[in-house]
Amino acid sequence: MALTKEPKINAQRLNDTLQSTCTSWGALAAPSTGMCRLTLSPEDKEVRDWLVAECKSLGCAVKVDQMGNIFAVRPGRVQDAKPIAMGSHMDTQPAGGRYDGILGVQSALEVLRTLHENNTTTQLPVALVNWTNEEGARFPGAMMASGVWSTHSSTPLEACWDLQDKEGIRMKQALEDIGYLGETKADYRENGLECHFELHIEQGPLLEKEGKTVGIVTSVQGMKWFAVRVEGVEGHAGATPMPGRADAIVTASRLITAVRDAALTTELGVATVGVIKSDTSSQATISAGVDFIIDVRCTTDEMVDQLAFTIFKAFDHIITEENNGTSYTISRSWGMPQSVFHPRCIEACRSAALKVVGVDQVMDMKSRAGHDTAWTSRVCPSSMIFVPSKDGLSHNPNEYTSPEHCAIGAQVLLDAVLHYDEKARSGDYPGS
Amino acid sequence: MALTKEPKINAQRLNDTLQSTCTSWGALAAPSTGMCRLTLSPEDKEVRDWLVAECKSLGCAVKVDQMGNIFAVRPGRVQDAKPIAMGSHMDTQPAGGRYDGILGVQSALEVLRTLHENNTTTQLPVALVNWTNEEGARFPGAMMASGVWSTHSSTPLEACWDLQDKEGIRMKQALEDIGYLGETKADYRENGLECHFELHIEQGPLLEKEGKTVGIVTSVQGMKWFAVRVEGVEGHAGATPMPGRADAIVTASRLITAVRDAALTTELGVATVGVIKSDTSSQATISAGVDFIIDVRCTTDEMVDQLAFTIFKAFDHIITEENNGTSYTISRSWGMPQSVFHPRCIEACRSAALKVVGVDQVMDMKSRAGHDTAWTSRVCPSSMIFVPSKDGLSHNPNEYTSPEHCAIGAQVLLDAVLHYDEKARSGDYPGS
Numbered sequence: 001m002a003l004t005k006e007p008k009i010n011a012q013r014l015n016d017t018l019q020s021t022c023t024s025w026g027a028l029a030a031p032s033t034g035m036c037r038l039t040l041s042p043e044d045k046e047v048r049d050w051l052v053a054e055c056k057s058l059g060c061a062v063k064v065d066q067m068g069n070i071f072a073v074r075p076g077r078v079q080d081a082k083p084i085a086m087g088s089h090m091d092t093q094p095a096g097g098r099y100d101g102i103l104g105v106q107s108a109l110e111v112l113r114t115l116h117e118n119n120t121t122t123q124l125p126v127a128l129v130n131w132t133n134e135e136g137a138r139f140p141g142a143m144m145a146s147g148v149w150s151t152h153s154s155t156p157l158e159a160c161w162d163l164q165d166k167e168g169i170r171m172k173q174a175l176e177d178i179g180y181l182g183e184t185k186a187d188y189r190e191n192g193l194e195c196h197f198e199l200h201i202e203q204g205p206l207l208e209k210e211g212k213t214v215g216i217v218t219s220v221q222g223m224k225w226f227a228v229r230v231e232g233v234e235g236h237a238g239a240t241p242m243p244g245r246a247d248a249i250v251t252a253s254r255l256i257t258a259v260r261d262a263a264l265t266t267e268l269g270v271a272t273v274g275v276i277k278s279d280t281s282s283q284a285t286i287s288a289g290v291d292f293i294i295d296v297r298c299t300t301d302e303m304v305d306q307l308a309f310t311i312f313k314a315f316d317h318i319i320t321e322e323n324n325g326t327s328y329t330i331s332r333s334w335g336m337p338q339s340v341f342h343p344r345c346i347e348a349c350r351s352a353a354l355k356v357v358g359v360d361q362v363m364d365m366k367s368r369a370g371h372d373t374a375w376t377s378r379v380c381p382s383s384m385i386f387v388p389s390k391d392g393l394s395h396n397p398n399e400y401t402s403p404e405h406c407a408i409g410a411q412v413l414l415d416a417v418l419h420y421d422e423k424a425r426s427g428d429y430p431g432s
Numbered sequence: 433m434a435l436t437k438e439p440k441i442n443a444q445r446l447n448d449t450l451q452s453t454c455t456s457w458g459a460l461a462a463p464s465t466g467m468c469r470l471t472l473s474p475e476d477k478e479v480r481d482w483l484v485a486e487c488k489s490l491g492c493a494v495k496v497d498q499m500g501n502i503f504a505v506r507p508g509r510v511q512d513a514k515p516i517a518m519g520s521h522m523d524t525q526p527a528g529g530r531y532d533g534i535l536g537v538q539s540a541l542e543v544l545r546t547l548h549e550n551n552t553t554t555q556l557p558v559a560l561v562n563w564t565n566e567e568g569a570r571f572p573g574a575m576m577a578s579g580v581w582s583t584h585s586s587t588p589l590e591a592c593w594d595l596q597d598k599e600g601i602r603m604k605q606a607l608e609d610i611g612y613l614g615e616t617k618a619d620y621r622e623n624g625l626e627c628h629f630e631l632h633i634e635q636g637p638l639l640e641k642e643g644k645t646v647g648i649v650t651s652v653q654g655m656k657w658f659a660v661r662v663e664g665v666e667g668h669a670g671a672t673p674m675p676g677r678a679d680a681i682v683t684a685s686r687l688i689t690a691v692r693d694a695a696l697t698t699e700l701g702v703a704t705v706g707v708i709k710s711d712t713s714s715q716a717t718i719s720a721g722v723d724f725i726i727d728v729r730c731t732t733d734e735m736v737d738q739l740a741f742t743i744f745k746a747f748d749h750i751i752t753e754e755n756n757g758t759s760y761t762i763s764r765s766w767g768m769p770q771s772v773f774h775p776r777c778i779e780a781c782r783s784a785a786l787k788v789v790g791v792d793q794v795m796d797m798k799s800r801a802g803h804d805t806a807w808t809s810r811v812c813p814s815s816m817i818f819v820p821s822k823d824g825l826s827h828n829p830n831e832y833t834s835p836e837h838c839a840i841g842a843q844v845l846l847d848a849v850l851h852y853d854e855k856a857r858s859g860d861y862p863g864s
Binding site: 095 | 525526527567568569572574598634635636653655657666667668669670671672673674675679681682684685686688689692695696699702703704705706707708710711712713714715716717718719720722725727729800801802824825826827828
């Protein structure tokens with residue numbers, strides 16, 4: 001009886017599956033254990049196809065929505081209830097690791113496998129969700145598809161479909177190309193979830209520093225992105241005198257330095273430029289234009305706005321000071337407001353974590369990275385579980401979380417789902 | 433008699449041919465009159481094939497060397513003498529114009545056509561030369577193939593062949609792909625020229641400013657290029673605190689600003705960064721590395737070295753000041769020393785210019801841009817003729833030189849060739 005009541009995930013199977021699927025689809029060249037599995041790439045298609053087949057073999061019904069989000073639903077006693085979801089993403093940065101996002105989906109699969117082999121019947125359906133383009137590394141706009149689903153994204157469905165990658169391929173085309181342009185509406189009102197749990201690596205150093213194993217995430221900081229275009233005047237690098245040049249790269253360089261300085265001196269949060277592109281590919285040309293993206297994140301939305309204001313005030317000052325004919329425009333901006341997670345889900349995760357690792361190993365924390373759960377939290381009860389990132393590294397091929405920590409995370413995920421389901425069954429949660 | 437002695441180029445034919453071949457091969461989308469005819473591209477192949485056919489139809493023998501340089505030689509009375517060459521290039525910047533390089537080759541063709549239709553017999557052979565990859569826009573290294581031919585390039589033949597474009601295509605492969613990997617040695621000692629003239633647009637504002645029509649170029653400033661690699665540590669843009677970041681883009685931005693500041697404050701010459709590449713294509717990643725190229729040009733080689741020294745001293749200061757784990761290395765450097773042109777060729781050009789436009793319209797000048805003639809001048813008598821660039825613009829789709837100025841340039845080129853040939857015939861020039 002205890003066995004069916006308290007199913008245990010299979011740590012070895014979880015690790016084997018995670019490693020082998022990473023090695024098969026999107027691994028960087030050995031000895032790196034890094035990953036390049038850009039969203040909707042051939043590698044992403046292959047791992048999606050495998051995931052769909054696995055979920056079907058466990059008796060799940062699989063739906064794909066208009067943004068390529070995959071919902072694999074294991075039935076519960078209540079036939080038409082909305083499912084308890086375990087979601088994350090399988091896409092990675094161009095030079096990312098094996099855990100960011102991937103651990104969440106693989107652990108969700110391990111939970112489904114464990115429920116299946118234990119013949120566990122839940123009150124509510126239980127779903128695995130694979131969200132499309134969480135990284136925003138191929139099509140700019142992180143947490144894109146969960147944003148569309150929650151109808152809170154600043155980029156609506158049609159505008160997302162129209163975004164282009166570096167090769168000029170539109171997102172809708174990319175979805176079609178790999179066979180994941182689904183017919184289910186990408187809208188929580190038509191394809192809802194009872195609640196959403198996400199197991200994720202911390203991507204920071206705090207758990208390791210505090211000697212804890214599990215983080216109970218209570219909120220996600222607010223974020224904004226600004227695509228900036230600097231315009232200058234193209235010219236010959238040899239024949240154009242220094243005074244009077246309208247050099248877009250020089251101005252962009254000053255602006256990028258100002259982004260860092262503003263974040264450092266105000267201490268409001270973090271601000272980063274990772275992507276930069278010059279109009280010219282010739283060393284002998286003064287660039288007519290430069291594009292870059294600013295990523296701003298702070299604990300509250302007010303702080304995000306304040307930091308952005310400081311940055312653009314510095315920009316205006318630099319443009320005035322340079323006074324050389326260069327200018328900047330914000331060609332696109334989008335963002336994700338701060339998120340506070342739901343007490344029910346936080347309680348489910350905390351209760352599960354206390355059972356799995358004990359009170360000494362658990363801490364509450366805020367997420368400084370964005371996650372799909374920040375969007376789901378706007379339309380259904382949601383929360384997250386963090387496990388440690390070695391040296392705090394992420395978005396880096398050396399990203400690492402030990403198999404033991406992965407297994408603990410997956411067990412906490414399973415127990416949180418069962419905790420929520422039991423509460424729902426016993427009527428503790430009036431219909432969400 | 434006068435007609436055969438003083439042949440006149442056909443201004444209409446020159447302009448028609450220049451415009452129609454630009455429109456056919458490499459034109460940017462209208463209404464722009466700009467060009468993108470990268471070296472060894474399909475467009476470059478087509479214009480080369482056309483040029484070879486034209487020259488053959490005028491009775492020229494055509495040789496292609498190991499760097500794809502085309503030598504179209506019209507025989508003279510002295511059968512095995514080295515030819516008087518008129519050289520330039522038909523490749524352009526990715527967003528260049530219709531005149532930089534192209535005018536020199538098209539005018540050389542117009543000279544050959546004029547000699548042909550006048551049945552002019554010269555003492556020495558007269559050659560049109562199309563130099564490969566003058567721009568260095570596809571394979572980094574400007575004036576590359578004339579540098580190899582003169583054996584003065586810091587990048588020798590095999591190393592040039594091994595250079596890759598952005599797509600990873602090696603130069604030797606690119607030469608093979610368009611059928612221009614010739615068997616003639618790319619070496620002036622095996623395939624020599626008596627002398628080398630080049631008609632070119634000024635690419636600066638001086639002729640226009642002074643109200644002159646023809647510039648007699650007496651020297652070319654020295655140039656050096658440095659490929660710089662900045663290394664940092666990749667990280668998550670949200671989860672990595674500002675203090676302690678080793679952000680390669682921020683450091684690169686400060687270095688690029690320092691390049692401009694060093695050139696501006698020392699007044700030694702010009703220094704430009706046109707190309708920049710970040711390791712990451714993700715807005716949410718702190719970049720682990722940035723590559724950029726510095727282009728340094730001064731009147732003398734000593735000044736080039738002094739400006740480069742000032743730049744790298746500033747770099748070291750910034751690295752020390754940042755003290756954040758970022759560093760820089762010079763991953764490749766190459767250059768072209770200052771050039772002083774040959775009195776014989778300068779005299780031929782000046783004499784021709786005085787005849788064509790009169791003394792009020794002619795001025796001596798230095799070239800601030802690099803040219804193939806800077807390399808040829810190291811191994812054979814050489815000089816250049818400049819015609820005005822509207823607004824000093826070049827390496828820009830709006831680059832423009834009027835048909836009248838183009839025609840004047842071509843006539844000066846023809847007359848300079850005939851002047852040199854006459855001097856050679858009359859024995860004024862002891863064998864070069």
